[in-house]
Amino acid sequence: MEDYKYLFKVVLIGNAGVGKTCLVRRFTEGLFPPGQGATIGVDFMIKTVDVDGEKVKLQIWDTAGQERFRSITQAYYRSANALILVYDVCCQNSFDSLPQWLNEIELYAGSKVLTFLVGNKVDKMSKEIPTQIGQQFAQRYDMTFIETSAKECENVEKLFMDIARGLTKRARDLNLQPEENNEFPSGGSTPISTFSCCKI
Amino acid sequence: MATIRVDATSPGNKNVENLTDIDEIQKAYDELCREENVIAEELSSVFEHQAMLENKMVGLHKTLPNLQILQNDSKQLSSMISFTSTLAENVSSKVRKLDLAKSQVSQCITRVEDILDLKFCTDGVQTALQNEDYEKAAGHVHRFRNLDESVIRMSADSSEGGTLETSFRMLYESEEKLKTIVNSKFSAAVHSGDVASVERFFKIFPLLGMHEEGLTKFGKYLSSQLSETADRNLKIALDSSGDVKRSSVLYADTIIMLLEGIARTVEVHQPLVETYYGPGKLIVLLKILQKECDRQVRKVVEKFKQSREYDKKVRLVQTSLIAQKQNSQENRLDPMEVDLLLSEIVLINNRSELYLRFMKRKAMGDLETSEQESKLMEEGKVEVEKLINESDLSRLMQELIGNYIMMEEYFMKEMVVKAVNMDVTDEGAKTSSMVDDAFFIVKKSVRRTISSSSVDGVCAMLNHAGSTLEQDFREVLYTRLRGGYPSGFDLQQAYNIMQSSFQQGKLTSSDQEKEKARTLFLTALNNSEVSCDYCKALKTSLDEEVNKLYSYCNEHSKAKLETCLNDLGSVPARFKDVVDFGFSQLTSSAVKPRIKPLVDTFLATGHNLTEEEFSNFEANDPWLQNFIANLDNMLKSFKESLTNGNNERFVNLITGEISVQLEKAVIKTAFNRLGGLQFDKELRSLVGYLTSVTTWTIRDKFARLTQMATILNLEKVSEILDYWGQNSGPLTWRLTPTEVRQILSLRVDFRSEDIKRLKL
Numbered sequence: 001m002e003d004y005k006y007l008f009k010v011v012l013i014g015n016a017g018v019g020k021t022c023l024v025r026r027f028t029e030g031l032f033p034p035g036q037g038a039t040i041g042v043d044f045m046i047k048t049v050d051v052d053g054e055k056v057k058l059q060i061w062d063t064a065g066q067e068r069f070r071s072i073t074q075a076y077y078r079s080a081n082a083l084i085l086v087y088d089v090c091c092q093n094s095f096d097s098l099p100q101w102l103n104e105i106e107l108y109a110g111s112k113v114l115t116f117l118v119g120n121k122v123d124k125m126s127k128e129i130p131t132q133i134g135q136q137f138a139q140r141y142d143m144t145f146i147e148t149s150a151k152e153c154e155n156v157e158k159l160f161m162d163i164a165r166g167l168t169k170r171a172r173d174l175n176l177q178p179e180e181n182n183e184f185p186s187g188g189s190t191p192i193s194t195f196s197c198c199k200i
Numbered sequence: 201m202a203t204i205r206v207d208a209t210s211p212g213n214k215n216v217e218n219l220t221d222i223d224e225i226q227k228a229y230d231e232l233c234r235e236e237n238v239i240a241e242e243l244s245s246v247f248e249h250q251a252m253l254e255n256k257m258v259g260l261h262k263t264l265p266n267l268q269i270l271q272n273d274s275k276q277l278s279s280m281i282s283f284t285s286t287l288a289e290n291v292s293s294k295v296r297k298l299d300l301a302k303s304q305v306s307q308c309i310t311r312v313e314d315i316l317d318l319k320f321c322t323d324g325v326q327t328a329l330q331n332e333d334y335e336k337a338a339g340h341v342h343r344f345r346n347l348d349e350s351v352i353r354m355s356a357d358s359s360e361g362g363t364l365e366t367s368f369r370m371l372y373e374s375e376e377k378l379k380t381i382v383n384s385k386f387s388a389a390v391h392s393g394d395v396a397s398v399e400r401f402f403k404i405f406p407l408l409g410m411h412e413e414g415l416t417k418f419g420k421y422l423s424s425q426l427s428e429t430a431d432r433n434l435k436i437a438l439d440s441s442g443d444v445k446r447s448s449v450l451y452a453d454t455i456i457m458l459l460e461g462i463a464r465t466v467e468v469h470q471p472l473v474e475t476y477y478g479p480g481k482l483i484v485l486l487k488i489l490q491k492e493c494d495r496q497v498r499k500v501v502e503k504f505k506q507s508r509e510y511d512k513k514v515r516l517v518q519t520s521l522i523a524q525k526q527n528s529q530e531n532r533l534d535p536m537e538v539d540l541l542l543s544e545i546v547l548i549n550n551r552s553e554l555y556l557r558f559m560k561r562k563a564m565g566d567l568e569t570s571e572q573e574s575k576l577m578e579e580g581k582v583e584v585e586k587l588i589n590e591s592d593l594s595r596l597m598q599e600l601i602g603n604y605i606m607m608e609e610y611f612m613k614e615m616v617v618k619a620v621n622m623d624v625t626d627e628g629a630k631t632s633s634m635v636d637d638a639f640f641i642v643k644k645s646v647r648r649t650i651s652s653s654s655v656d657g658v659c660a661m662l663n664h665a666g667s668t669l670e671q672d673f674r675e676v677l678y679t680r681l682r683g684g685y686p687s688g689f690d691l692q693q694a695y696n697i698m699q700s701s702f703q704q705g706k707l708t709s710s711d712q713e714k715e716k717a718r719t720l721f722l723t724a725l726n727n728s729e730v731s732c733d734y735c736k737a738l739k740t741s742l743d744e745e746v747n748k749l750y751s752y753c754n755e756h757s758k759a760k761l762e763t764c765l766n767d768l769g770s771v772p773a774r775f776k777d778v779v780d781f782g783f784s785q786l787t788s789s790a791v792k793p794r795i796k797p798l799v800d801t802f803l804a805t806g807h808n809l810t811e812e813e814f815s816n817f818e819a820n821d822p823w824l825q826n827f828i829a830n831l832d833n834m835l836k837s838f839k840e841s842l843t844n845g846n847n848e849r850f851v852n853l854i855t856g857e858i859s860v861q862l863e864k865a866v867i868k869t870a871f872n873r874l875g876g877l878q879f880d881k882e883l884r885s886l887v888g889y890l891t892s893v894t895t896w897t898i899r900d901k902f903a904r905l906t907q908m909a910t911i912l913n914l915e916k917v918s919e920i921l922d923y924w925g926q927n928s929g930p931l932t933w934r935l936t937p938t939e940v941r942q943i944l945s946l947r948v949d950f951r952s953e954d955i956k957r958l959k960l
């Protein structure tokens with residue numbers, strides 16, 4: 001089939017309007033889209049990048065932030081290799097919603113998922129969330145923190161490349177320890193005991 | 201050339217006078233002589249060219265007169281050309297003047313015509329209004345509106361100013377009058393329900409430049425009609441609720457009727473708008489109709505939610521999902537309670553998508569025929585996208601589908617739990633009911649989602665299906681295998697149990713437990729195996745179903761669907777892992793311990809044989825018959841309980857185990873020539889038997905043992921060289937030289953020096 005060494009799924013989440021779609025378009029198409037409508041449901045892009053000479057394919061799922069799309073977007077958490085949780089550094093409300101998003105991650109994502117916290121729109125003057133605060137929040141919940149601007153193309157490449165590198169390293173380490181690879185069951189942090197009621 | 205020569209010789213000349221030493225003089229003389237020779241050569245070559253140059257000179261002299269003629273001719277030509285050009289210049293300037301004059305004349309004619317038209321319009325409008333011929337009156341006004349008023353005024357200001365002014369005034373007055381009349385007549389027609397008149401006046405608006413107004417009024421008129429029908433239909437639906445056959449999709453039917461009604465209205469009036477209002481205007485009408493559609497759909501959806509207890513069920517499923525996750529039995533809604541609701545929602549969404557696609561196609565089609573410049577075109581497209589995406593209908597459907605996906609996920613997972621809880625194995629069946637049931641449910645749920653034609657919904661559901669199978673269902677199978685295959689339970693024991701149960705009248709409970717555990721284990725192993733195949737089949741059939749969506753979704757949606765489908769393709773491998781795990785359990789608890797004692801009977805049989813023993817063995821096999829009989833019993837008992845695929849895998853496992861253990865035993869055994877012969881015979885029978893019980897090739901597994909037998913069967917040590925290296929022919933040795941020596945040394949009659957001396 002296609003020529004790539006690893007395939008990873010990356011899912012972007014966060015309130016509507018924080019710039020998820022812009023981040024993805026900036027990274028995949030190198031542009032800042034003027035006045036596109038809000039994302040409906042889930043959008044999907046592919047970009048293949050190079051990590052230490054190996055082709056790594058990123059499957060990027062850009063989700064709509066509104067409540068009514070929540071159950072659709074939740075369906076993507078489980079198989080995600082990395083999650084990008086985005087807030088708008090000029091919007092206190094988007095930062096205040098982070099705990100709710102973390103709750104979603106806790107409920108639906110796999111335990112091994114790589115999570116990045118992204119403060120977007122740092123190009124704007126009216127910054128409401130100081131870098132320090134974002135940094136602390138990320139640390140507390142074991143996320144990698146980065147501030148970006150999709151508009152000014154700041155740190156966008158770095159964000160996705162860090163994810164590609166992080167996941168590639170993980171995959172390589174796992175290949176070196178095949179037993180751990182076979183560990184059962186893989187997948188989500190969701191308790192798989194759903195059926196333990198029917199044990200023999 | 202001359203300069204060069206002087207340069208070259210001058211230093212020599214100067215120096216000659218100062219020379220005193222005879223050697224130097226001699227050297228200078230030689231130098232001069234050589235130069236002289238060179239010069240002489242050059243001279244002669246110059247002389248050689250002389251003749252040729254003279255020839256050329258003569259030739260040139262001859263052509264000289266011709267050149268003079270040529271020059272004269274050219275001068276003449278040039279003066280002719282410049283004369284012609286002046287002439288052309290003259291002509292063309294006259295033509296230009298003529299052109300200008302002509303266009304002025306034609307403009308003049310147009311203006312005269314315009315003025316005539318103006319007079320004609322002025323008169324015509326009056327008469328038409330008097331005759332209530334509004335179309336004609338509007339036609340005159342339309343003609344007048346297209347005239348360039350300022351130009352007409354300019355061209356006729358002096359002499360005719362008075363009459364023109366009157367004409368204009370009259371026309372303006374008539375236009376206003378006409379507008380008022382058309383407005384009121386249209387309203388009156390709407391009021392009295394006079395469809396013909398409504399359409400009649402709708403066509404007049406654009407002639408008066410009242411496109412927006414006409415479309416708005418007409419849109420409102422159509423909306424009110426739609427509203428009436430919709431109310432009537434909803435009322436009928438609410439009244440008829442009860443035992444009507446389609447009562448479970450009553451609201452879906454009502455919405456479908458509503459949407460089809462609107463689509464029909466658009467279909468019917470589109471030509472009217474295009475003809476009388478021109479292309480690019482339909483969107484105005486569509487927007488108004490969509491507003492009405494939104495209003496009506498909201499009403500029906502509200503009733504639907506009320507009557508189906510939608511909100512309550514959504515809440516119940518939400519809490520049930522949490523209970524499901526926490527594995528609590530309490531507060532879990534019976535999934536069948538939402539089954540019908542789910543089916544109705546997908547139907548509603550399906551028709552809504554169909555309708556929205558229709559509206560989009562109409563709007564885009566009209567936009568494209570308007571042939572606007574690209575910027576306006578882009579704006580138009582954004583407007584169309586907005587009309588579709590930001591309609592309440594879209595929003596309502598997104599909400600419905602969102603909740604639908606949540607409930608469908610619950611339905612699927614809960615039904616799978618039920619299937620597992622109610623698992624039964626039919627008498628003689630190798631798999632149990634839960635596999636068929638679980639896959640049936642997953643397929644049902646995904647297919648239902650596909651029938652909603654919501655791309656995002658299908659993608660989400662494909663993800664859920666994958667996780668239900670790969671995680672939840674696989675965990676059930678895995679848990680059952682994790683218990684392991686109860687060891688120490690075989691046919692002999694089963695026979696004993698039967699015997700004792702006949703004597704005692706019942707089976708002991710511990711044996712019963714073991715028997716049950718054994719069946720459970722093997723059934724789980726079989727279930728895992730068929731799950732691999734079922735997964736593949738599920739994917740194939742969903743591939744086909746999803747394909748039907750492709751015809752009306754864009755490339756992007758298609759890529760999304762394909763990606764999610766592909767993920768489902770990785771699930772069979774996850775079940776294969778479970779099968780492998782099960783077999784590793786089986787190997788450690790059933791295969792290894794049973795093969796061991798069998799192979800021990802080989803060890804117990806000597807292979808250092810006398811002639812007498814050898815011929816005795818021929819008649820009375822010392823171990824192999826028994827070995828095969830035992831093996832056969834064991835394989836038969838498993839074959840009864842294993843699926844074909846698993847049985848093959850099992851035989852393969854046994855074969856591998858036998859070859860490994862037998863190899864170890866051979867190395868511990870002493871052979872003589874006859875013993876080697878005996879072993880060769882034994883091995884052939886064993887391989888023959890095993891080949892008969894499987895379709896997989898097993899010779900490869902026995903390649904090393906067969907080669908050992910060959911070695912043990914040699915007459916003398918050096919004979920190995922007939923099979924080794926260059927002489928190996930088609931045979932590929934699986935034994936290393938060290939191993940070959942080791943096997944040779946098993947022969948008690950071979951001398952170790954001979955073996956050592958071998959060059960392998």
Ligand SMILES: Nc1nc2c(ncn2[C@@H]2O[C@H](COP(=O)(O)OP(=O)(O)O)[C@@H](O)[C@H]2O)c(=O)[nH]1
Binds near residue numbers: 016023037039151
């Ligand atoms: N100044 C600035 N505006 C941004 C940036 N990223 C996104 N936006 C704007 O934020 C709005 C929402 O962006 P969008 O990507 O649709 O957000 P989403 O709902 O999270 O996908 C748009 O108007 C963008 O132009 C950024 O880095 N800087």
Ligand SMILES: [Mg+2]
Binds near residue numbers: 017021022038062064
């Ligand atoms: Mg977006």
